[in-house]
Amino acid sequence: MKSKTPFLVVTVLALLVFSLLGAYFIFSFKKSKTIAKIYKDKKLVCSISLDDVNQAYTIEIKGENGEINVIEVDKGKIRMKEANCPDGTCVRMGWINGGLLPVVCLPHHVVIEIEGEDDAEKFDDKAY
């Protein structure tokens, strides 16, 4: 029987190339208008028009069992500044500024998404 290995190697390389191309596209994508939306437990906590932010400030999102996520907002960008979740991946993701990838804190169910649509609310509200 002929070895299947070369065929398998080619399959894996093709898959890898496609996924890396997709990842490159997603990472380099940039939206023109940036409205950040913060969700906690599927509920919208606040939405911020990032372009209109002049001075950096932080938002604290508290959950049950002492879950704390501190989100920092600056002109055109947003990040998870601090979180007391076990893995800390959300903090390590750093700033996002209009890409497709949301910042996700899996243990605390916090999602920061950026929307590019103009029809999204333009108000700048803070929820505590």
Place this chain on the structure above:
Amino acid sequence: MQKNLMTKRINTKHMVLLGIYTAIALAVFAIEAQLPPIVPVPGIKLGLANITTLLLISEYAKRDAFVVLVLRIVLGSIFSGQAMSFFYSLAGGLLCFAAMSVASLALKNENLWFTSIIGGIFHNLGQILIAMFVLKSENVLFYLPVLIAGGIAAGLFTGLSAQFLILKASRIKLFKNKNF
């Protein structure tokens, strides 16, 4: 036939062996949890405990692999103390197991690395589905290409580890009595 199956189930040696493999998988799982995440993307990890699943699928039986996998996930979540991680692990683990079982039907041990890559990809697929469900966010799907690439890398590593392990272990005839 039914009686035959029953007596095989209560085989003490079999039970002890599965217990040992569960302990090994849990230890590997616990040690890996102490390592800092390599890439700042949620859900990407090496999945070293999958080496046990691969070993059991290829050298023992799929049923044994399934038992050890489920025990490891349940106990692992209890020990790590995170209720949510149980669902992520379970969805990823079961999809990974199903995909690897199918792949292992067609592939021999020399291509165990490929079986493992398939498992890695499906594991991440399962996790992303749960994340979409839990967070109600379709934007999580944009992580898919990154997670597929991560699954390939992690799968290759664990697959080759399992392959080398089986190669070395068969020389000292570790799996000689695998049929109990």
